[in-house]
Amino acid sequence: MSSPDTVNTDPVLIDRSLCKACGICIAFCPKKVLEADESGIAVVAHPEECIKCRMCELRCPDFAVMVRSEGDE
Template identity: 40%
Template sequence: MKGNTPVPRLKNHRIVVNQAWCKKCGICIAFCAKGVLALGDGGMVESVRSDNCVGCGICESLCPDYAITLEEEEE
């Protein structure tokens, strides 16, 4: 089968950035296919388009400082 396979969306989740651990390297921003993350005020990484997030976890797995977690939200 050719083409891109859609990434299944996690139902209830959110991206949490531990700003004390984040070194502003931008790896998470560069690899987010949906443009969810960006540098906010003060140069800190933040979720700016959370509705676009599919919950793939790439940002979490690539963060060298373990500053990003993908957490499930209660309904």
């Protein structure tokens, strides 16, 4: 999550308090937008590649991933 004094413009928001590092969102992203950090938690590595297909959000078992809607950024 972004700190209060920075604006997070990522197309995908990941709740680190809920992510259990299963890797589903990373593996099945068709554009490889997401990568694992050192603890396996998903981070947005290539935001410009996101096509907003929402497959990461829909397949997240932990309700931790959300793709911003058009116009939210």
